[in-house]
Amino acid sequence: MSNKTRQQRRAEAREAAKLLLHGKPGFRWDYTLGFFGAAVGIILVLAPPKTPTETILWLAPMFGLLCYPALHIVRAIFGDKLRQIQFPVAIVLLLGLSFGIAKHVWPSVHRHTLTSKERYSFEKPLAEQKESREEIQLTCDAGAEPTCVYGAQFVNFFREAGWKVSNNRIEPVRMNNPMAGVVLYKRGVGKLDPDKWNSGLWSALTVSLISVRNAFVNIGIEPESGNNPQMPEGIISIHFGMEKEDEGAPTDFTNLMKKLGRNWHGGPIPPRDPPISEK
Secondary structure (H helix, E strand, O other): OOOOOHHHHHHHHHHHHHHHHHHOOOOOHHHHHHHHHHHHHHHHHHOOOOOHHHHHHHHHHHHHHHHHHHHHHHHHHHOOOOHHHHHHHHHHHHHHHHHHHHHHHOOOOOOOOOOHHHHHHHHHHHHHOOOOOOEEEEEEEOOOHHHHHHHHHHHHHHHHOOOOEEEEEEEEEOOOOOOOOEEEEEEOEEEOOOOOOOOEEEEEOOHHHHHHHHHHHOOOOOOEEEEEOOOOOOEEEEEEOOOOOOOOOOOHHHHHHHHHOOOOOOOOEOOOEOOEEEO
16 A cells, blocks of 8 residues: 555646656647658659649649648758748758659640640741741651641641641651651752761751741640752741650750740841751
Protein backbone atom coordinates (compact mmCIF):
# COMPACT_ATOMS: atom_id res chain seq x y z
CA MET A 1 0.00 0.00 0.00
CA SER A 2 1.29 3.47 -0.81
CA ASN A 3 1.82 5.92 2.00
CA LYS A 4 0.67 8.75 -0.30
CA THR A 5 -2.59 10.43 0.37
CA ARG A 6 -5.53 10.21 -1.95
CA GLN A 7 -5.01 13.82 -2.98
CA GLN A 8 -1.37 13.15 -3.89
CA ARG A 9 -2.30 10.12 -5.97
CA ARG A 10 -4.89 12.16 -7.87
CA ALA A 11 -2.32 14.88 -8.58
CA GLU A 12 0.16 12.29 -9.90
CA ALA A 13 -2.53 10.74 -12.09
CA ARG A 14 -3.34 14.14 -13.57
CA GLU A 15 0.34 14.77 -14.36
CA ALA A 16 0.66 11.34 -15.97
CA ALA A 17 -2.39 12.04 -18.13
CA LYS A 18 -0.88 15.34 -19.26
CA LEU A 19 2.35 13.59 -20.24
CA LEU A 20 0.46 10.99 -22.24
CA LEU A 21 -1.64 13.65 -23.95
CA HIS A 22 1.30 15.84 -24.87
CA GLY A 23 3.41 12.89 -25.94
CA LYS A 24 0.81 11.54 -28.36
CA PRO A 25 1.65 12.60 -31.95
CA GLY A 26 -0.98 14.88 -33.47
CA PHE A 27 -2.33 14.96 -37.02
CA ARG A 28 0.37 16.17 -39.45
CA TRP A 29 -1.01 18.16 -42.37
CA ASP A 30 2.43 18.49 -43.94
CA TYR A 31 2.85 14.70 -44.12
CA THR A 32 -0.70 14.12 -45.36
CA LEU A 33 -0.65 16.80 -48.06
CA GLY A 34 2.87 15.75 -49.06
CA PHE A 35 1.68 12.16 -49.50
CA PHE A 36 -1.26 13.15 -51.75
CA GLY A 37 0.88 15.63 -53.72
CA ALA A 38 3.53 12.97 -54.33
CA ALA A 39 0.80 10.53 -55.39
CA VAL A 40 -0.44 12.99 -58.02
CA GLY A 41 3.13 13.47 -59.29
CA ILE A 42 3.65 9.70 -59.57
CA ILE A 43 0.40 9.34 -61.52
CA LEU A 44 1.51 12.12 -63.89
CA VAL A 45 4.82 10.39 -64.58
CA LEU A 46 3.47 6.85 -64.93
CA ALA A 47 0.33 7.76 -66.91
CA PRO A 48 0.99 11.09 -68.71
CA PRO A 49 -2.12 13.03 -69.81
CA LYS A 50 -2.93 13.10 -73.51
CA THR A 51 -3.71 16.81 -73.82
CA PRO A 52 -2.14 20.02 -72.48
CA THR A 53 -5.42 20.89 -70.71
CA GLU A 54 -5.43 17.58 -68.83
CA THR A 55 -1.78 18.11 -67.90
CA ILE A 56 -2.53 21.52 -66.39
CA LEU A 57 -5.55 20.13 -64.53
CA TRP A 58 -3.24 17.56 -62.88
CA LEU A 59 -0.36 19.95 -62.22
CA ALA A 60 -2.51 22.60 -60.52
CA PRO A 61 -3.73 20.39 -57.62
CA MET A 62 -0.27 18.86 -57.24
CA PHE A 63 1.20 22.33 -56.81
CA GLY A 64 -1.50 23.29 -54.30
CA LEU A 65 -1.06 20.10 -52.26
CA LEU A 66 2.72 20.49 -52.04
CA CYS A 67 2.83 24.18 -51.02
CA TYR A 68 2.44 23.50 -47.27
CA PRO A 69 4.88 20.54 -47.17
CA ALA A 70 7.44 22.51 -49.18
CA LEU A 71 7.29 25.37 -46.68
CA HIS A 72 7.81 22.93 -43.79
CA ILE A 73 10.85 21.45 -45.51
CA VAL A 74 12.38 24.89 -46.04
CA ARG A 75 11.68 25.84 -42.41
CA ALA A 76 13.32 22.64 -41.23
CA ILE A 77 16.43 23.53 -43.24
CA PHE A 78 16.68 27.23 -42.30
CA GLY A 79 15.23 27.05 -38.77
CA ASP A 80 14.85 30.54 -37.31
CA LYS A 81 17.19 32.09 -39.89
CA LEU A 82 16.07 34.10 -42.90
CA ARG A 83 12.37 33.78 -42.12
CA GLN A 84 11.44 36.47 -44.64
CA ILE A 85 12.69 34.49 -47.63
CA GLN A 86 11.57 31.02 -46.56
CA PHE A 87 8.16 31.24 -48.26
CA PRO A 88 9.55 32.58 -51.60
CA VAL A 89 12.25 29.90 -51.54
CA ALA A 90 9.62 27.18 -51.01
CA ILE A 91 7.53 28.49 -53.93
CA VAL A 92 10.55 28.72 -56.24
CA LEU A 93 11.59 25.14 -55.41
CA LEU A 94 8.04 23.91 -55.98
CA LEU A 95 7.79 25.79 -59.29
CA GLY A 96 11.04 24.17 -60.40
CA LEU A 97 9.70 20.72 -59.50
CA SER A 98 6.40 21.39 -61.29
CA PHE A 99 8.19 22.67 -64.40
CA GLY A 100 10.44 19.61 -64.50
CA ILE A 101 7.47 17.24 -64.28
CA ALA A 102 5.52 19.27 -66.85
CA LYS A 103 8.42 19.16 -69.30
CA HIS A 104 8.70 15.40 -68.86
CA VAL A 105 5.00 14.58 -69.28
CA TRP A 106 3.84 17.37 -71.62
CA PRO A 107 2.03 15.66 -74.51
CA SER A 108 3.61 15.71 -77.94
CA VAL A 109 1.86 17.52 -80.78
CA HIS A 110 0.07 15.06 -83.05
CA ARG A 111 -1.94 15.65 -86.19
CA HIS A 112 -5.67 16.16 -85.84
CA THR A 113 -8.55 18.15 -87.25
CA LEU A 114 -8.08 21.70 -86.04
CA THR A 115 -10.59 23.16 -83.61
CA SER A 116 -12.22 26.55 -84.24
CA LYS A 117 -9.79 28.11 -81.75
CA GLU A 118 -6.80 26.56 -83.51
CA ARG A 119 -8.12 27.71 -86.89
CA TYR A 120 -8.28 31.28 -85.61
CA SER A 121 -4.72 31.04 -84.25
CA PHE A 122 -3.51 29.62 -87.57
CA GLU A 123 -5.19 32.24 -89.74
CA LYS A 124 -4.29 35.23 -87.53
CA PRO A 125 -0.71 35.88 -88.79
CA LEU A 126 -1.82 35.18 -92.36
CA ALA A 127 -4.65 37.71 -92.24
CA GLU A 128 -2.45 40.30 -90.52
CA GLN A 129 0.13 40.41 -93.33
CA LYS A 130 -0.32 43.68 -95.22
CA GLU A 131 2.39 43.12 -97.84
CA SER A 132 1.61 41.30 -101.09
CA ARG A 133 1.19 37.60 -100.45
CA GLU A 134 2.85 34.77 -102.29
CA GLU A 135 0.80 31.94 -103.74
CA ILE A 136 0.43 28.77 -101.66
CA GLN A 137 0.91 25.30 -103.06
CA LEU A 138 -0.07 22.32 -100.89
CA THR A 139 1.38 18.86 -101.48
CA CYS A 140 1.47 15.54 -99.64
CA ASP A 141 3.17 12.17 -99.97
CA ALA A 142 1.53 10.16 -102.75
CA GLY A 143 -0.08 7.01 -101.38
CA ALA A 144 -0.29 8.35 -97.82
CA GLU A 145 -4.04 9.01 -97.62
CA PRO A 146 -4.18 10.00 -93.90
CA THR A 147 -1.41 12.55 -94.53
CA CYS A 148 -3.23 14.02 -97.52
CA VAL A 149 -6.52 14.17 -95.62
CA TYR A 150 -4.81 16.02 -92.80
CA GLY A 151 -3.15 18.49 -95.15
CA ALA A 152 -6.33 19.09 -97.17
CA GLN A 153 -7.99 20.97 -94.30
CA PHE A 154 -5.45 23.77 -94.69
CA VAL A 155 -6.76 24.65 -98.17
CA ASN A 156 -9.74 26.48 -96.68
CA PHE A 157 -7.69 27.95 -93.84
CA PHE A 158 -5.46 29.80 -96.30
CA ARG A 159 -8.39 30.85 -98.45
CA GLU A 160 -10.31 32.19 -95.44
CA ALA A 161 -7.26 34.30 -94.56
CA GLY A 162 -7.25 35.80 -98.07
CA TRP A 163 -4.41 33.77 -99.62
CA LYS A 164 -4.45 32.11 -103.03
CA VAL A 165 -4.04 28.32 -103.09
CA SER A 166 -2.93 26.66 -106.32
CA ASN A 167 -5.89 24.74 -107.83
CA ASN A 168 -7.66 25.07 -104.45
CA ARG A 169 -6.58 21.59 -103.44
CA ILE A 170 -3.69 19.52 -102.14
CA GLU A 171 -1.62 17.61 -104.69
CA PRO A 172 -0.16 14.13 -103.95
CA VAL A 173 3.48 14.00 -105.12
CA ARG A 174 6.44 11.67 -104.91
CA MET A 175 9.54 13.26 -103.37
CA ASN A 176 13.08 12.31 -104.37
CA ASN A 177 14.26 13.00 -100.83
CA PRO A 178 11.22 12.60 -98.56
CA MET A 179 11.17 14.50 -95.28
CA ALA A 180 8.92 13.92 -92.29
CA GLY A 181 6.75 16.65 -90.85
CA VAL A 182 5.71 19.91 -92.51
CA VAL A 183 8.26 21.44 -94.91
CA LEU A 184 8.04 24.91 -96.47
CA TYR A 185 9.73 24.95 -99.88
CA LYS A 186 10.89 28.01 -101.82
CA ARG A 187 12.75 28.40 -105.09
CA GLY A 188 16.41 27.63 -104.50
CA VAL A 189 19.25 29.32 -106.31
CA GLY A 190 22.90 28.38 -106.48
CA LYS A 191 24.67 25.18 -107.42
CA LEU A 192 24.22 21.78 -105.85
CA ASP A 193 27.39 19.76 -106.42
CA PRO A 194 27.03 16.08 -105.42
CA ASP A 195 30.82 15.88 -105.05
CA LYS A 196 30.91 18.69 -102.45
CA TRP A 197 29.19 18.18 -99.13
CA ASN A 198 29.04 21.91 -98.37
CA SER A 199 27.41 22.94 -101.64
CA GLY A 200 23.76 23.89 -101.54
CA LEU A 201 20.88 26.01 -102.67
CA TRP A 202 19.72 29.29 -101.17
CA SER A 203 16.23 30.68 -100.86
CA ALA A 204 14.85 34.03 -99.72
CA LEU A 205 13.28 34.39 -96.28
CA THR A 206 10.31 36.44 -97.47
CA VAL A 207 7.59 38.07 -95.38
CA SER A 208 5.08 35.52 -96.67
CA LEU A 209 7.32 32.62 -95.69
CA ILE A 210 7.63 34.00 -92.15
CA SER A 211 3.85 34.49 -91.92
CA VAL A 212 3.22 30.91 -93.03
CA ARG A 213 5.75 29.62 -90.51
CA ASN A 214 4.14 31.66 -87.73
CA ALA A 215 0.74 30.22 -88.65
CA PHE A 216 1.97 26.68 -88.08
CA VAL A 217 3.89 27.64 -84.94
CA ASN A 218 0.66 29.07 -83.52
CA ILE A 219 -0.87 25.58 -83.58
CA GLY A 220 2.20 23.91 -82.09
CA ILE A 221 3.86 22.75 -85.32
CA GLU A 222 7.49 23.60 -86.07
CA PRO A 223 7.93 23.40 -89.87
CA GLU A 224 11.22 22.82 -91.64
CA SER A 225 12.44 24.84 -94.63
CA GLY A 226 13.55 23.47 -97.97
CA ASN A 227 14.70 24.56 -101.44
CA ASN A 228 13.57 23.46 -104.88
CA PRO A 229 15.37 24.89 -107.95
CA GLN A 230 12.47 23.90 -110.22
CA MET A 231 9.92 26.04 -108.40
CA PRO A 232 8.93 29.44 -109.82
CA GLU A 233 9.33 32.65 -107.82
CA GLY A 234 6.42 33.85 -105.75
CA ILE A 235 5.35 30.36 -104.66
CA ILE A 236 5.52 28.73 -101.22
CA SER A 237 5.06 24.99 -101.45
CA ILE A 238 3.90 23.41 -98.19
CA HIS A 239 4.59 19.68 -98.15
CA PHE A 240 3.01 17.36 -95.61
CA GLY A 241 5.30 14.38 -95.14
CA MET A 242 5.04 11.44 -92.78
CA GLU A 243 3.94 12.47 -89.29
CA LYS A 244 6.77 12.98 -86.83
CA GLU A 245 6.68 11.64 -83.30
CA ASP A 246 6.42 15.23 -82.09
CA GLU A 247 5.34 17.85 -84.63
CA GLY A 248 6.36 20.56 -82.18
CA ALA A 249 10.00 19.48 -81.96
CA PRO A 250 12.45 22.27 -82.99
CA THR A 251 13.83 22.15 -86.53
CA ASP A 252 16.75 23.86 -88.28
CA PHE A 253 14.27 26.52 -89.39
CA THR A 254 13.29 27.00 -85.74
CA ASN A 255 16.90 27.54 -84.71
CA LEU A 256 17.45 30.01 -87.57
CA MET A 257 14.47 32.11 -86.54
CA LYS A 258 15.64 32.12 -82.93
CA LYS A 259 18.95 33.57 -84.08
CA LEU A 260 17.20 36.26 -86.08
CA GLY A 261 15.05 37.24 -83.11
CA ARG A 262 11.32 37.71 -82.53
CA ASN A 263 11.28 41.26 -83.88
CA TRP A 264 12.46 40.21 -87.35
CA HIS A 265 9.54 39.86 -89.77
CA GLY A 266 11.26 39.68 -93.13
CA GLY A 267 13.61 41.91 -95.06
CA PRO A 268 17.39 42.18 -94.83
CA ILE A 269 18.94 40.12 -92.06
CA PRO A 270 20.79 42.39 -89.63
CA PRO A 271 23.07 44.06 -90.28
CA ARG A 272 23.18 44.01 -94.11
CA ASP A 273 23.25 40.40 -95.33
CA PRO A 274 20.51 39.28 -97.75
CA PRO A 275 17.66 37.25 -96.24
CA ILE A 276 18.62 33.71 -97.21
CA SER A 277 18.48 30.21 -95.80
CA GLU A 278 20.61 27.28 -96.88
CA LYS A 279 19.47 23.73 -97.34
